[in-house]
Structures are given as C-alpha cells and as structure tokens.
Amino acid sequence: MFKVWKPGFLTTIQDLGRTGFQKDGFIVSGAIDPFSLRIANILVGNSEQEAGLEITLQGPTLSVEEDTVIAITGGDLTPMIQNNPLPMWRPIFVPKGSLIEWGGCKTGCRAYLSVAGGLSVPKVLGSKSTYLRAGIGGFEGRGIKKGDTLFIEEKPEHPLLSVFDKDYADFSTVSWQASPPYDFANKKTKTVRVLPGVHYSQFTNESLDAFFQESFQVHTQSDRMGYRLHGPLLERRQKDEILSEAVTLGTVQVPADGNPVILLADRQTTGGYPRIAQVISVDISVVAQTKPGEQLHFKAVTWGEAESLYVDRQIDVHSIKSSTYEKLRQV
Amino acid sequence: MNDSPLQGNSFQIFPVSETAAMVQFYNESREQTHVKVRTLSLVLDQSPFVGMIEYVPGFTSLTVYYDPFMLRKNKDKDISTFEMVKELLEDKMKQGETLSLPVNKLVRIPVVYGGEYGPDLKEVADYNHLTENDVIQKHSDVTYLVYMIGFAPGFPYLGGMDQDIAAPRKQTPRTSVPAGSVGIAGSQTGVYSLTTPGGWQIIGRTSKPLFQLKEENPSLLQMGDYVQFYPISAEEYESGKGDFVDV
Numbered sequence: 001m002f003k004v005w006k007p008g009f010l011t012t013i014q015d016l017g018r019t020g021f022q023k024d025g026f027i028v029s030g031a032i033d034p035f036s037l038r039i040a041n042i043l044v045g046n047s048e049q050e051a052g053l054e055i056t057l058q059g060p061t062l063s064v065e066e067d068t069v070i071a072i073t074g075g076d077l078t079p080m081i082q083n084n085p086l087p088m089w090r091p092i093f094v095p096k097g098s099l100i101e102w103g104g105c106k107t108g109c110r111a112y113l114s115v116a117g118g119l120s121v122p123k124v125l126g127s128k129s130t131y132l133r134a135g136i137g138g139f140e141g142r143g144i145k146k147g148d149t150l151f152i153e154e155k156p157e158h159p160l161l162s163v164f165d166k167d168y169a170d171f172s173t174v175s176w177q178a179s180p181p182y183d184f185a186n187k188k189t190k191t192v193r194v195l196p197g198v199h200y201s202q203f204t205n206e207s208l209d210a211f212f213q214e215s216f217q218v219h220t221q222s223d224r225m226g227y228r229l230h231g232p233l234l235e236r237r238q239k240d241e242i243l244s245e246a247v248t249l250g251t252v253q254v255p256a257d258g259n260p261v262i263l264l265a266d267r268q269t270t271g272g273y274p275r276i277a278q279v280i281s282v283d284i285s286v287v288a289q290t291k292p293g294e295q296l297h298f299k300a301v302t303w304g305e306a307e308s309l310y311v312d313r314q315i316d317v318h319s320i321k322s323s324t325y326e327k328l329r330q331v
Numbered sequence: 332m333n334d335s336p337l338q339g340n341s342f343q344i345f346p347v348s349e350t351a352a353m354v355q356f357y358n359e360s361r362e363q364t365h366v367k368v369r370t371l372s373l374v375l376d377q378s379p380f381v382g383m384i385e386y387v388p389g390f391t392s393l394t395v396y397y398d399p400f401m402l403r404k405n406k407d408k409d410i411s412t413f414e415m416v417k418e419l420l421e422d423k424m425k426q427g428e429t430l431s432l433p434v435n436k437l438v439r440i441p442v443v444y445g446g447e448y449g450p451d452l453k454e455v456a457d458y459n460h461l462t463e464n465d466v467i468q469k470h471s472d473v474t475y476l477v478y479m480i481g482f483a484p485g486f487p488y489l490g491g492m493d494q495d496i497a498a499p500r501k502q503t504p505r506t507s508v509p510a511g512s513v514g515i516a517g518s519q520t521g522v523y524s525l526t527t528p529g530g531w532q533i534i535g536r537t538s539k540p541l542f543q544l545k546e547e548n549p550s551l552l553q554m555g556d557y558v559q560f561y562p563i564s565a566e567e568y569e570s571g572k573g574d575f576v577d578v
Contacts, residue, residue: 019396022387023372024542024550025484025524124544134484134525136544198347244481244488245389248351248396269387270481278348306349307399307412314400 001065002115004148008060008102013119013138013150014265015051018127022269028249029129029137032224032265033110033288035317036074039178040114042321043071043091045158045328051121051128052114053144057291059102059111060144064094069116069158073180075108075289081170090177091116091160091328098170108289117155132224132266159328176327178320183286189215189295192283195306197252197275199236207234211276215297216260222292225266229296233258236274247271250279250287252298262287280306282313342367344420346413350384353394354420361490364391365478369555370427371420378426380419382412388479388554390488395420435476437557440522440537442471442513443568448536455498455515455532466534467562469493470513470520475558485524485541485550489558492520504530511536513560535560538571 014037017030031037031054038048053060059077072079072088079086081098088111094100102111121128121139130138139148160174200208216231234254247253251263253273262279263271264287279287280301290296301309342356354371356364368388375386375395382401387394399412406415444467445452456463475489482488497518505528508514512523514531523529524541537560541551552558563571 020385021549022385022396023480023554025480025482025486026542026549125546125549133527136484195346195348198345198353243390243392244479245392246347246351246353246387246394246481248348248394250348268482270389270479281348281350303346303349303413304411310349310399311403 001152002062002100002150003065004060004062004144004146004150005099006061007144007146007148008055009058010056011060011144012054012130012132012142013051013121013128013144014054014130015128016049017265018125018129018131018137021125022246025269026125026134026136027131027266027269029131029224030127030265031112031129033074033108033112033285035282035285035313036110036180037112037114038317039089039180039320040071040073040112041118042317042324043073043089043178044069044114044116045091045325046114046116046118048317048321050114050118051138052112052119053150055102055111055113057105057109059100061102062100062150064096064098064100065149066152067093067096067161068152069093069160070113072111072113073178074111076106077108077111078103078106079111079113084170086171087173087177089180090173092171092173093160094171105291109291110288115152116158116160117153120151120153174327178324189297190286190290191299192286192296193280193301193306193309194252194277194283194298195280195301195303197277199242199274200276202236202238202274203254203276204235204237207232207236207276210234211260212298212300215295218290218292218294218296219259220292223266224264225268226264227262227287227290229260229262231259234260234276242272242274244270244272247275248278250281250284251275252277252279264288280309282309342424344417347394349399349412351394351396352413352416352420353392354424355392357391361390361478362476365476365555366432367427368393368479369432370430371423372554373430373432374423374427378423380416380423387481389481390478432555435555435557436553437474437559438552439559439561440539441563441567441571442535442537442560443565444470444513444535444562446565448565448568449513449534451498451501451514451532452534455496455534458498459496461495466496469496470515470534471560471562473559475520475560477552477554477556477558479554480550480552483523483525483527485552487521487541487552487556487558489520492518494518498532500530501532504528505533508533509536511538511540513537535562536568538568
C-alpha cells in the first residue's frame with residue numbers, strides 16, 4: 001500500500017491498454033511508453049500486462065505503507081528516498097515507512113513504477129488503464145491526488161523480500177540491472193523512424209521533402225492523446241474529404257493547418273485527417289520520452305525493417321525476462 | 332497487389348503499420364459498402380485468426396490489428412506478416428460471401444429539443460429558413476443508419492439526415508459540450524457520448540447513455556443498427572435519466 005502525499009504533474013495507473021473495444025469507440029489508453037512498463041513489471045516478477053504508475057515530468061511523493069519490491073524504468077525523473085537516488089531498471093526493496101520522492105527530469109519525460117503484485121484497481125472492460133477523458137479505469141478514472149491510497153494486489157512473497165536486509169534504513173537493491181531497450185540519452189534531436197502513411201502520396205513533393213529533411217519541435221500542447229509538432233507546414237495536394245476510418249498508435253496525421261500530430265496512447269479510435277506517415281512500433285517509446293520543446297527528426301524505413309525491428313524488440317524483452325527470472329531464482 | 336481474383340473491382344488490402352492492415356472497399360454505393368464492412372466484421376467476430384488483436388470498422392474500410400510476433404511463430408519466414416494477414420483476410424472475405432447478416436435492430440432515442448438543452452436549434456433553423464419545429468420534425472422523422480462507432484465510446488456516425496437541416500459547425504467550438512448532446516455538423520447528425528469540447532450545432536439532448544462498462548454490450552448502438560429520435564419534454568428528460576442495460 002502507498003499513500004499519496006503529492007500527486008506530481010500527472011500520475012496515472014496504466015497497463016498495456018484496453019484492447020478489443022475500439023469498435024465500440026473505447027480508446028486503447030495504456031502506457032504511452034509500453035516497453036518501459038513491460039520491463040518494470042518483469043523486474044518485479046509481474047506479468048508484463050500488469051498495471052503500474054505512469055509518472056509524467058514531475059513525480060509524486062509516496063509513502064510506503066508495507067514492505068514491498070518496486071522497479072522504476074523509463075525516463076529518469078530522479079527518484080529518491082531520503083535524498084538517496086533510487087537506481088533505475090532494477091528491482092528495489094523498499095521498507096515500510098520510507099518516502100519516495102522525485103527530483104527533476106534528467107532524461108526522458110515519463111517514468112514507470114511497478115510494484116510486485118501490481119496495483120489493485122478494478123479492471124474496466126478488461127483493463128486497469130486510466131481513460132482520463134471518459135473518467136474510466138485506473139484510480140477512479142483520474143490521475144492520483146493527495147490523500148489517495150494505492151493498494152497492492154495480494155501476491156505470494158516476492159523472492160527478494162526474504163533476502164534483503166530489512167533493517168536497512170532506506171532501501172536495498174541488487175547488483176544487476178536490465179538495460180533499457182532503447183536510447184534515453186538527451187540528444188538535441190531525436191530520430192523517429194517512419195513508414196509511409198495511408199495518404200503519403202497525396203502530399204506535395206515539397207512537403208514530403210521537408211518532412212524528412214527538416215526537424216519538428218514538440219509543442220507544449222502535447223499530451224497522452226497526441227504530440228503536436230511545429231515545423232514546416234505540410235500540404236496535401238488533393239482536398240477531397242476523407243471518410244472516417246481507423247487511426248492507430250503512431251499515426252502522423254495532418255489537420256488543415258498543416259502542423260502534423262503524432263497519435264499516441266489516448267488517440268481516438270477513428271479519424272478523418274490525412275495521414276502522411278506512421279511511426280514504427282519500436283520508436284513510439286522514443287516519441288513518448290521526448291519533452292515538449294525538444295526536436296524530432298523523421299527517417300524513412302522499409303516495411304521489412306519495421307517488422308524485423310518489431311520482432312527483435314519482442315525477442316529483447318523476452319531475453320530480459322528470462323535473465324531476470326534466472327537471477328531471481330538464484331536469490 | 333493484383334494477384335487476387337477479388338481484387339481490383341471491389342476491395343484492396345494494404346498495410347497501415349507493421350501491426351495493422353486495412354481492407355478498403357471500392358466502387359459501390361455507401362450502403363452496399365457498409366454491408367461488406369459489416370459482413371467482414373461478423374466473420375472476424377466468429378473466427379478471428381491467431382495473432383489478431385481486434386478490428387475497427389470505418390465508413391468504407393475495416394482495419395485489423397495484429398501481433399506480428401504471434402503470426403511469425405512457426406511460420407515460413409520468406410513471407411512478411413502483412414502478406415500472411417492479407418491471405419487470411421482474403422479467405423475471410425470468401426467466407427463472408429455465404430454469410431447472411433442478422434436483421435438490424437431499431438433503437439429509439441428520446442431527445443429534448445431546444446431551450447437550454449439545444450442552444451443552437453434556433454441557429455440551425457435560421458440558417459435553413461425554417462422554424463424550430465420544422466427542424467425538430469425533420470430531425471425526428473427519419474430513420475438513420477449507424478455506419479460505424481468511433482471518436483468516443485458509443486459515438487455513432489449516422490447516415491440519412493435530411494439535408495434541409497444541414498448546418499456548418501460553430502465558428503468557435505465550445506470548450507465543453509455535455510454528454511447526451513444531439514448535434515448537427517455539416518450534413519451529419521450525432522450524439523456526444525462524453526462531455527468533451529466540440530464544434531457541432533447542439534439542437535437537443537438525450538438522457539439515454541450511449542455506453543456502459545459491460546463487456547458483453549458496451550455500446551448501445553452497433554454498426555448496422557437503425558436509429559430514430561423522438562421529441563420529449565424537459566420533465567420527461569429529467570425523469571428518464573438512467574443506465575442502459577439491454578436493448
């Protein structure tokens with residue numbers, strides 16, 4: 001159990017999303033950087049699909065109300081206990097009575113905190129993810145607030161609980177860590193790989209050239225629904241109406257004003273704007289960890305490359321899982 | 332992409348991402364196309380393929396989401412997962428040729444028109460040189476077809492509105508439109524299922540929720556259903572609020 005003393009900028013409960021109900025108009029939601037959440041879950045022995053906290057830019061102050069094991073992945077928002085930095089990408093034993101606080105945003109912009117057993121909130125349409133606009137799922141359909149109590153699912157004792165020195169004042173951890181499956185370094189401009197969008201060939205040649213040659217700045221009005229970009233204005237040659245059809249994670253659509261938007265976890269199920277490009281699955285996390293104000297640069301890849309990258313990433317996650325379980329068995 | 336006998340004249344299948352493929356239907360009336368979208372949806376409901384996650388119907392298309400990792404397991408690696416999915420979907424299209432669709436259901440939706448519930452009713456009437464009562468009558472006289480659900484939980488894209496009551500969107504969108512608001516945007520009408528910002532002309536409001544958090548039946552309306560609106564009083568609206576359980 002955790003108690004919330006400060007909520008942070010935006011802290012929501014997310015799992016890997018509410019799939020199966022898009023045809024009924026329910027958006028997928030879920031972790032905007034799914035790979036970081038999956039690894040946080042693996043590190044504490046959870047199913048990859050379990051719900052954790054998605055922490056945006058400024059983290060929440062949480063008091064730990066029972067001995068438990070957590071893992072923090074994603075962007076480095078400087079998690080700490082008693083001013084001692086908490087290591088990321090590792091399981092950490094945190095004793096009852098400790099207080100988890102966060103400094104500033106060092107790399108990325110979203111951290112994931114998983115707890116052994118998972119957070120206990122009711123599943124709504126098969127998922128614990130928070131759908132903010134509809135007030136559905138997660139913790140009462142909203143971000144956490146001061147005074148909330150977050151319960152942990154009942155679970156058999158975690159192997160790490162028995163070995164850590166529980167008298168240790170702050171926390172204890174292991175000597176190994178998972179390596180992030182993608183690059184978190186704060187580069188000046190991040191490269192995002194894309195496939196041609198459904199309406200790619202309907203854009204002017206000038207727009208297509210500019211799309212790949214120039215970079216785009218992430219606008220401050222970017223959120224879990226989509227990242228608004230500012231850069232060269234993009235123009236579609238034909239102006240005929242596009243009938244509403246499915247849009248997906250990473251779709252780059254271009255509304256009438258010519259500024260592209262990358263659709264993310266809280267995107268609508270369907271849309272009618274022209275779509276110039278499609279961010280490949282493995283680079284969704286790169287977008288999700290880009291702060292407003294930072295720059296993105298698009299790079300074209302082939303369908304074959306995108307598929308290989310997808311499959312390789314799944315294999316990477318599986319190998320992190322098997323080596324973590326191997327380590328935990330040795331405990 | 333020209334190797335299928337079914338291709339060219341009626342549909343095309345192309346990749347949307349490395350985890351999604353779209354079936355786009357062509358060359359038929361919107362109603363005929365809609366029947367094809369419904370048929371393929373029904374086939375996928377009855378016999379989803381291994382690795383399929385879900386599908387989303389559009390006006391003239393259907394998009395299928397899948398997990399390439401699942402599809403690749405124990406499969407010949409010379410062929411891309413999109414090619415696998417394309418073949419599977421072509422099979423599903425063939426299965427659909429012998430399928431008969433269930434009869435569409437009719438859902439009647441009570442609406443309190445005008446006043447505080449429909450602040451733009453007068454604007455829509457004035458724009459079309461009609462009285463407010465004309466707009467109400469024309470809006471509630473027709474039977475609408477639900478082409479698809481999208482945008483928000485249970486939000487129906489309806490076809491069949493009388494073009495005499497068409498009206499452009501508001502110049503400045505409202506920052507908050509209450510759930511249940513019935514609106515007109517251009518030649519379309521619809522019902523806001525959530526309280527959201529929006530630019531539609533709001534002519535009324537219904538107390539009937541468009542969605543519920545039940546896995547069997549989360550959306551009041553399904554693609555292919557028919558909808559009729561009927562006018563009620565503000566008092567009936569206030570007393571009629573409640574959850575939809577079944578239809």
